[in-house]
Amino acid sequence: xxxxxxxxxxxxxxxxxxxxxxxxxxxxxxxxxxxxxxxxxxxxxxxxxxxxxxxxxxxxxxxxxxxxxxxxxxxxxxxxxxxxxxxxxxxxxxxxxxxxxxxxxxxxxxxxxxxxxxxxxxxxxxxxxxxxxxxxxxxxxxxxxxxxxxx
Ligand SMILES: [Zn+2]
Ligand SMILES: [Zn+2]
Numbered sequence: 001x002x003x004x005x006x007x008x009x010x011x012x013x014x015x016x017x018x019x020x021x022x023x024x025x026x027x028x029x030x031x032x033x034x035x036x037x038x039x040x041x042x043x044x045x046x047x048x049x050x051x052x053x054x055x056x057x058x059x060x061x062x063x064x065x066x067x068x069x070x071x072x073x074x075x076x077x078x079x080x081x082x083x084x085x086x087x088x089x090x091x092x093x094x095x096x097x098x099x100x101x102x103x104x105x106x107x108x109x110x111x112x113x114x115x116x117x118x119x120x121x122x123x124x125x126x127x128x129x130x131x132x133x134x135x136x137x138x139x140x141x142x143x144x145x146x147x148x149x150x151x
Pocket of ligand 1 (some may be wrong): 043
C-alpha cells in the first residue's frame with residue numbers, strides 16, 4: 001500500500017503511485033494507459049500552468065526551465081488562459097502523469113484524458129484536470145500511445 005486516503009487527499013510516496021491515485025478517483029476510474037512526464041534533461045519535477053476548460057497545460061521543468069505543452073494542446077495556446085497550479089500546501093512543484101481511457105469499440109483510440117500530479121512538497125497526489133481526447137491513431141501507432149507521447 002503506497003497511497004493513503006486521508007480524508008479527501010491521497011498521499012503518495014513516489015511518482016509511480018500517481019497511477020494508483022488516479023485510479024482512486026471515481027470520475028476517471030476507467031483510465032487504462034499511463035505515462036509520466038520526464039523533461040528532456042531527465043528531470044521529472046515541474047511547475048504547471050493549466051487551463052482545464054481549454055484542455056491546455058504547460059509543464060515547466062524546475063531544473064532547466066524547458067517548457068512543453070502537454071499532449072495535443074499546441075493548437076490551443078491562443079485561446080487558453082493557463083494559471084499556475086498550486087497544491088493545497090502552497091507548493092507549486094509536481095511530478096506529473098497523464099492517463100487516458102479508450103473506447104469500448106475502438107480500444108486503440110484515446111477517449112478521455114486525466115492529468116495526475118503529486119506535490120513533491122507534501123506528497124498529496126490527485127487528478128488536477130480531465131478533458132476529452134478524441135484522439136485516433138494511425139497504422140504505425142495506436143492513438144492512446146501517440147497522445148500520451150505528448151506528456
Ligand atoms: Zn529539464
Ligand atoms: Zn503539497
